Amino acid sequence: MGKERLVGKVALISGGARGMGASEAQLFIDEGAKVVITDVLDSDGEATAKRLSPDGTACKFFHHDVTKEDHWKSAVDFAIKEFGQIDILVNNAGIFERGTVLDTSLDAYMKTININQVGVFLGMQAVAPHMVSRQKGSIINISSVAGLSGTPGFLAYGASKWAVRGMTKGVAKELAPFGVRVNSIHPGIIDTPMLQTFDQAGEGVREMVRSRIPLGYESEPVNVARLALYLASDDSSYSTGSEFVVDGGMTA
Numbered sequence: 220m221g222k223e224r225l226v227g228k229v230a231l232i233s234g235g236a237r238g239m240g241a242s243e244a245q246l247f248i249d250e251g252a253k254v255v256i257t258d259v260l261d262s263d264g265e266a267t268a269k270r271l272s273p274d275g276t277a278c279k280f281f282h283h284d285v286t287k288e289d290h291w292k293s294a295v296d297f298a299i300k301e302f303g304q305i306d307i308l309v310n311n312a313g314i315f316e317r318g319t320v321l322d323t324s325l326d327a328y329m330k331t332i333n334i335n336q337v338g339v340f341l342g343m344q345a346v347a348p349h350m351v352s353r354q355k356g357s358i359i360n361i362s363s364v365a366g367l368s369g370t371p372g373f374l375a376y377g378a379s380k381w382a383v384r385g386m387t388k389g390v391a392k393e394l395a396p397f398g399v400r401v402n403s404i405h406p407g408i409i410d411t412p413m414l415q416t417f418d419q420a421g422e423g424v425r426e427m428v429r430s431r432i433p434l435g436y437e438s439e440p441v442n443v444a445r446l447a448l449y450l451a452s453d454d455s456s457y458s459t460g461s462e463f464v465v466d467g468g469m470t471a
């Protein structure tokens with residue numbers, strides 16, 4: 220087994236320089252895919268691409284700010300030029316910043332919405348014509364458990380992740396007649412650099428969050444990557460417009 224579920228497929232993974240995106244890139248490559256990772260973190264992105272594919276034949280990095288429409292066009296053109304097509308888009312880039320309804324400025328709110336929500340919209344819009352013309356494709360939008368229930372203290376983040384879940388369902392219905400599937404993943408607490416937000420929030424915050432996980436531990440990113448692999452592969456060919464939760468039981 221292994222090195223076969225994505226043979227012949229090409230993936231574009233936003234925010235793939237580190238964390239979950241890098242883990243997805245690694246697993247996809249292990250399963251035979253070619254992968255373009257994109258990010259605003261150039262040196263991390265270049266290093267990750269080099270680590271995953273030292274000779275550059277399976278993985279390439281492309282500088283990309285997901286809030287910029289022209290960057291999306293360039294990223295899609297780059298992936299098609301390098302690897303011939305795009306079968307899989309993982310809209311993974313995101314930020315996680317604190318703020319309640321009482322203390323979130325409009326600028327802070329819009330910063331999160333632009334990256335986490337508008338970035339996903341632009342990504343789907345950028346790849347859809349290509350996927351529609353090929354009559355196939357799988358779009359995987361990374362939402363969160365914060366897109367399934369209220370998340371006090373993270374107002375903009377929660378709003379953005381609910382929007383991702385909603386867009387996923389609408390676009391899934393729009394693109395289903397063209398053979399393109401769209402699903403969302405809702406991770407719980409995953410051990411990536413993003414969790415520094417909890418550490419910065421004060422002593423004991425991370426332990427408090429961890430105590431709300433029925434399985435009792437934060438997950439390694441690979442558990443999200445395995446779910447993304449399922450949605451990227453033809454194994455999930457009858458699933459579209461659905462939310463897939465990987466949260467150690469947090470939302471049970």
Ligand SMILES: NC(=O)c1ccc[n+]([C@@H]2O[C@H](COP(=O)([O-])OP(=O)(O)OC[C@H]3O[C@@H](n4cnc5c(N)ncnc54)[C@H](O)[C@@H]3O)[C@@H](O)[C@H]2O)c1
Nearest residue numbers: 234238239259284285311312313363406408409411412413
């Ligand atoms: N870590 C968790 O517990 C958790 C839980 C639920 C959902 N998520 C979601 O998973 C996704 C991946 O997060 P992660 O945990 O790997 O965090 P991470 O911070 O390690 O990775 C996020 C990546 O997105 C990139 N990014 C940020 N803004 C960008 C922009 N404008 N354009 C392009 N790239 C940009 C960052 O540079 C970073 O490499 C995010 O959408 C996050 O909201 C994370």
